[in-house]
Amino acid sequence: MSVTMPRGFRASGVTAGLKASGKPDVALVVNDGPSDVAAAVFTTNRCKANPVLWSEQVVAGGRAKAVVLNSGGANCYTGPQGFQTTHASAELVAAKLGIGAIDVVVCSTGLIGEQLERGKLTTGIEQAVATLSDTGGQDAAEAIMTTDTRSKQAVREASGWSVGGMAKGAGMLAPALATMLVVVTTDAAVDAATADRALRAATRVTFDRLDSDGCMSTNDTVLLMCSGASGVTPDEAEFTAAVTDVCHDLAQQLLGDAEGAEHDIAIEVVNAATEDDAVEVGRAIARSNLFKTAVYGKDPNWGRILASVGTTSAAFEPTALDVAFNGVWVCRGGEPGESRELVDLNDRAVTVTVDLKAGDEKATIWTNDLTHAYVHENSAYST
């Protein structure tokens, strides 16, 4: 169900032939209203893909009536010709649906630096419009997959309204070409400002804290569309919580399907002076290849964690730091603590806790280990 669970939405997923594999590669999600409120967050990469450049303009007004997504090509670094392809896609969807091109968000994912085949895309979009259905969420979720091994969907039901979502990729800062694309729908009746605040609050503590391999995609997009079809206007806190729940659920699914990963790692930084400090420390650890290879080798190597903490500007004293793997405090006060032998890293889920002893704030960053399979997938993908 996912994006078509909330009332007022139709979706579809079809095979346009953009993917060499012959799997579905064009998805469409349409908001039939009565409201067309929308909000979005995009990659902060300064070298943005053409669909991002276009979609930023669409959503600037706080409204969108449809989103067309394709896998099989990122349409990134493809110049004016690529931008025209994005624009033509929006125009075609608009013409078929009787709306304006400026109402249509466009998302693309796949190889970068190559033009999308306009003819195939056109055929795919026509087919996607023709097969729109209020049970099309599953098909749409499958059509946006690239290196994903499974589709990602989530729903939350509230009193008379609901939130649904689909995602592909492996993190806001994603492996390989696994650009993260997320579409979240709701039939709650909210205004554009509320939608924007709720989406930013949700992504800040979910997708923004997923740092699978430290590489920021050029195409990342998280779109929230609100149909208002339930007629219910929830309390903003309740609405934000529901959107955050769906985003968290999807983020954890992305983490669990990251390219080549064998461990899902939660890095909890506690007793930080500020939340920013906690995030900075967590991110520094998540970006250490030495830490990530150690977890792959099931080695509770706390020294590599302290070495990462030491590169940050967070408030802490080196001789006060405690570090735990799965609850075993292998480092106490910057020295060896409990025995490393007590740590079991055989399960996929690993929790690292870093106690900065500098305040009361905390944050969790999620990442994966660095494995042979990661190297293989990312050295072989485009060749």
Added chain:
Amino acid sequence: MSVTMPRGFRASGVTAGLKASGKPDVALVVNDGPSDVAAAVFTTNRCKANPVLWSEQVVAGGRAKAVVLNSGGANCYTGPQGFQTTHASAELVAAKLGIGAIDVVVCSTGLIGEQLERGKLTTGIEQAVATLSDTGGQDAAEAIMTTDTRSKQAVREASGWSVGGMAKGAGMLAPALATMLVVVTTDAAVDAATADRALRAATRVTFDRLDSDGCMSTNDTVLLMCSGASGVTPDEAEFTAAVTDVCHDLAQQLLGDAEGAEHDIAIEVVNAATEDDAVEVGRAIARSNLFKTAVYGKDPNWGRILASVGTTSAAFEPTALDVAFNGVWVCRGGEPGESRELVDLNDRAVTVTVDLKAGDEKATIWTNDLTHAYVHENSAYST
């Protein structure tokens, strides 16, 4: 020869038994003067190893008469007991040589979070003092190796004076436990301020621009000792150039021996608005696992380069960027340029050129590819 080529220096390298392999693991370099001028740069990691905490104090006065180095243990995150081991090492060297402990720099490398065996270290130091020789440079260079596959040495001769150096590790920001330790000697007669300026100028454009895997060691030390034994006081520019030459030579040897690497990559960033911009862009590319795995796969993936450039704050326009692999401009103006098929990445040496079209400044950052062997070595090292 290396560190013992300049007059006024003796060195040795012995086996103390700190390494399980039974290979040499304690090195000593002594400056017999007449001058004891010294300068050093240390890791900027805030979680520093005990020998770094000690040696910073030694060199603060611009003087040092000896440096004792051990492999087989980093003496890092070992608390007060570890600091006492460092201090005891300096005191023992000082007592045997008839100098002060505060004249003795200490460097350690190896596993972190474990105490060094004091008895073995003591025996090793006594043996190292007993075997000091003015031809001991080679032995010293071998005794500081950890995961290095070969010793690194360099010399430069000038008119009546010379510079020699030895190094171990794989970069200022080094793989695994490959802390970078460098000792540079000269018989030029220079004052402490000149030595400090020359060393900082040299490391800024050599070791500081080596970014093999983005992980900063806790023990990195580059030490310059000046005996004045030649009686020659060179022009400062000439002296700085010679020290820079030796540092560059050693840095390239470190790059060529980085753990598991199959490619040595020079990232040349040209036409930047500032040198800082060029360094920021080069470093961002050097830290992209996607770029590094692509080079391993011999894939001239310029899209991953632009995605890295886009994460920086450097001055540039995305649609103006040019990128070349080994001289083939595969990206022109942010779009596909010459055919990727023209690029040959079979040689170990790879040059990536990024033209920012934003000014006249430039910088080169050196890095390695990310390989299966890197993952293997760093997931298996301590287990």
